[in-house]
Amino acid sequence: MxxxxxxxxxxxxxxxxxxxxxxxxxxxxxxxISGLKKTSDLVKPNPNDPIENGQNTNTFENIEYKGIDLNGNRYVIMSEMASFDIDKPELIDMKIMSAIFYFKDGTILKVKGDYGTYNNKSNDMEFRENIVANYIDNYLYADNLDYYNSKNLLTIYGNVKTESIKGNISADNIEIDISKRTVDLSMFGKGEVKVKIRN
CATH class of the missing domain: 1.20.5 (Single alpha-helices involved in coiled-coils or other helix-helix interfaces)
Structure with missing residues (x-):
């Protein structure tokens, strides 16, 4: 040769x-860590930070996960700060989190919250505090929003308010069964669900 x-x-x-x-x-x-799509910067642990829960925790900045839900709709979930426990790497604790759902019919749903949890195996999402969701010309505000991809269920609770061209709703709890296409509105205690419909 x-x-x-x-x-x-x-x-x-x-x-x-x-x-x-x-x-x-x-x-x-x-x-x-399956589903991690964006390169992240490793950050030193801060023991005073509530997102940190021990020495077995890894913390990252600017996390983005992409996936497809049970109905075949694409989604992207992002967080400015995230951490996970080495013993439970599928549960990602997030701060300043947002998600965008791209539905097959071309519509988009955007959800934001102060913090929450994403399960990168089941694709379940929990948003906490100052929830703002936008779908077409409809807005939703609440304290908590849980999306259970594994159950095809969306639960919104705590000071729930919706604003729309067609009307407004105030309730303590809204449960949407995505597979059955049903909505259940309720109040905790003796309160009444308030619905204002516009023509």
Whole structure:
């Protein structure tokens, strides 16, 4: 073999090994966190921060997960700050979180909250405090919003208010069964659900 052919063969072998290692660590490494789509910066733990819950916690900034729900709709969930316990890496605690759902009919739902949790195995999401959701010309405000992808259920509770061109609703609890396409409105205690309809 000539010197040139040996050099080309050596370069090809090195490229093949590097490519194989990249594929292995990307797809077959069992220690990865599935669903992580964006490179994040590791941050030093802050013991006074409520998102941190011990030494077995990893904290990241600017996290983004992408997925598809049970109905085949795409979604993206983002957080400015996130952490997970090494013992439960599927439960991602998030601060300043938002999600965008892209429905098959072309409409978009945007949800924001101060903090919450995302389960990257079941795709369930919990939003807490100062919830704002926007769907077409409809707005929803609440203290809590739970999306259970595994049950096809959306539960909104705590000071729930909706604003729409067609009217407003005030309730303590709204439960939407996505598969049955039903909505259940209720109040805690003896309060009454308030609905104002506009023509």
């Amino acid at each position: 000539t010197k040139r052919k040996k050099r080309i063969l050596t370069i090809q072998i090195v490229i093949f090994i590097i490519g194989s290692l990249m594929i292995f660590f990307t797809y077959y490494n069992k220690n990865d």
